[in-house]
Amino acid sequence: GVAALLQAHVSPPTPLQRQLDSLGAKIAYGAVGVCVLVFAIGIARGEPLTQMFLMAISLAVAAIPESMPAIVTVSMALGAHRLVKRHALIRKLSAVETLGCVTVVASDKTGTLTEGRMAVERVWTADGWNVASGIGYEPLGQIHALPEAAQATEPGPQGRSLSMLLEAGVLCNDAALLPPYADEASWRVAGDPTEGALLTLAARGGVELADIQAAKPRFAEIAFDSGRKRMATFHHTSSGRVLVAVKGALEAVLEDVTRFAEGDGDRSITDADREQVRAAAETAAAEGYRVIAVAGRQLDAVPDSLEAAEHDLVLYGFVAMADPPRGESAAAVAAARAAGIAPIMITGDHPATAQAIAIGLGIMRPGDRLMTGGELAAEGPEHLARHVGEVSVYARISPEQKLDIVAAWQATGAVVAMTGDGVNDAPALRRADIGVAMGVSGTEVSREAADMVLADDNFATILDAVREGRRIYDNIRRSVRFGLTGGSAEIWLIMLAPFLGLPLPLLPIQLLWVNLVTHGLPGVALATEPAEPDVMERRPRPASEGILSGGMWQHILADGVLLGAVCLVMGMWGYATGRPWQTMVFTSLALLQLGNALALRSDRRSVFTLGWRGNPFLLLVLVGTFLLQMVLIYWEPAQSILSTEALSAGDLAIVLVASTSLFWIVEVKKIVRRFRERRA
Secondary structure, three states: OHHHHHHHHOOOOOHHHHHHHHHHHHHHHHHHHHHHHHHHHHHHOOOOHHHHHHHHHHHHHHHOOOOHHHHHHHHHHHHHHHHHHOOEEEOOOHHHHHHOOOOEEEEOOOOOOEOOOOEEEEEEEOOEEEEEEEOOOOOOEEEEEOOHHHOOOOOOOOOHHHHHHHHHHHHOOOOEEEOOOOOOOOOEEEOOHHHHHHHHHHHHOOOOHHHHHHHOOEEEEEEEEOOOOEEEEEEEOOOOOEEEEEEEOHHHHHOOEEEEEEOOEEEEOOHHHHHHHHHHHHHHHHOOOEEEEEEEEEEOOOOOOOHHHHOOEEEEEEEEEEOOEOOOHHHHHHHHHHOOOEEEEEOOOOHHHHHHHHHHHOOOOOOOEEEEHHHHHHHOHHHHHHOOOOEEEEEOOOHHHHHHHHHHHHHOOOOEEEEEOOHHHHHHHHHOOEEEEEOOOOOHHHHHHOOEEEOOOOHHHHHHHHHHHHHHHHHHHHHHHHHHHHHHHHHHHHHHOHHHOOOOOOOHHHHHHHHHHHHHHHHHHHOOOOOOOOHHHOOOOOOOOOOOOOOHHHHHHHHHHHHHHHHHHHHHHHHHOOOOHHHHHHHHHHHHHHHHHHHOOOOOOOHHHHOOOOOHHHHHHHHHHHHHHHHHHHOHHHHHHHOOOOOOHHHHHHHHHHOOHHHHHHHHHHHHHHHHHHHO
């Protein structure tokens, strides 16, 4: 029971943690070999057996980066905490690491790239176009016919068809309008924003919402389904008949329409009428409107089959809803492209609507293709795979097809982050490398399947999360480089000292102190470094990239040799001149690593341009560690514990100057790197 409970709540190791485990194992094998060699050399030189055994164990502790998995976990946990402040809730810790590798962000349109605040601006019926005015969801405003010159169709008598459309929009509806509450200034919607917009439209058209719902109570419904793309409700009327109200995608509703509501009556719909409706809808969709058709019929009695009652419908018209893009969406799309991330849109909306929004936001560029769900269903996933790199917009897509889209992109080597909010989106969210659920409009099932939940349903928040993922990976690399450099320096120091005629340069307890204080604390502090300014201007790192890639192991080796050499030179000079050489070596090793931590704050920028406001914790650690080192040298109780001696002012000055050598060399490397990058 307890074991099962722990297993259910403990995340499996992330790929980066597994990399570090593998690296640690390789270093451990090497360190054991080195420790055996050091032990053998010491015994051969006549050193005490107990002291050499302790030295070998201490060297192994110093060489093996046992703190690295902890630093990775702490870094990702702190990153997840920071993301919560930016409205992104991380459900799986491994997602923080994967975010830095994302190459494709597949986003829904409504509520993610747009505000999700629907407003009906135009209404089309067989009698002509109408315009709705008002602010937000406030049920105040009016609906009026467009002037004759602006009509897409010949104007006719206004009234009956519009009234039927408004009534059906209220009945086939599960939302509610809520008046301003407390200090709020605007009306709100409880439920789907699309249905809220229909209620607002009806109220502006003079329909009393409560009265119509009470007069025609609902007794059954067929819920909206992504396959059917429509919803139907069934109502009793005062005359004893049954009213069927239907709303949904125009092409789905139009399939079962046989009559038009026009003027004072209904008439049969012709092929020319259908083309007229489609043309009017295409015009609205091309302007970025979301088109929702409204239809219905009356029956003499309750039907035996609800599905059968959805046929033989009367088309009342359609509404054109505006869902304005979020103000930050265009900038977020541009930022994604600058970061080497391809933004794509996957939506259930009309192709023309999706294309208009995508072009406006910069998702769809010249040469890009749009693919529809119908095209994908007709030609199969093979067609999708052939054109995956050309398509930036997928329209009229069902949740089931999202899974094929994600798989097709992943087959090209892409690391995909995908948004979803419905129950049927769960398989695709699980398949994506980063499943992103909507916290506001999403279902509980989608949130459970996701790696990350957006508390604000905002596309820009995904980019914030990617930025955080890249920052965390950079900092982990810094911590690894810092830790391995110090460990390699200690190995060189202990191994080479006997060959240069020196006794053991460090006691076991001194080596453990260096490993505990000057390795651990600065390594953790480096993990809190803020992101580099250009972190979102780089290409995503390959998911298979090793932690020591990019020449980092060469830097570790070179810096470790340099650090060890400085300590050896300090020890040889102090030993030859009768100074407290062991304390000088001990202090030099500790302070050299503090200088290295300071220099490693950035791979490119000089520490003199960084300032301390971004990482005051590192400053606190460096100052605190330096003061502790001084205590070990000059405080008698500490001297007796670590076998140190007080250094004269001159000796301390020499140690301090020598301890800056690695810092300056790393800074010179940055200058060379910046010069090469400018030349390139």
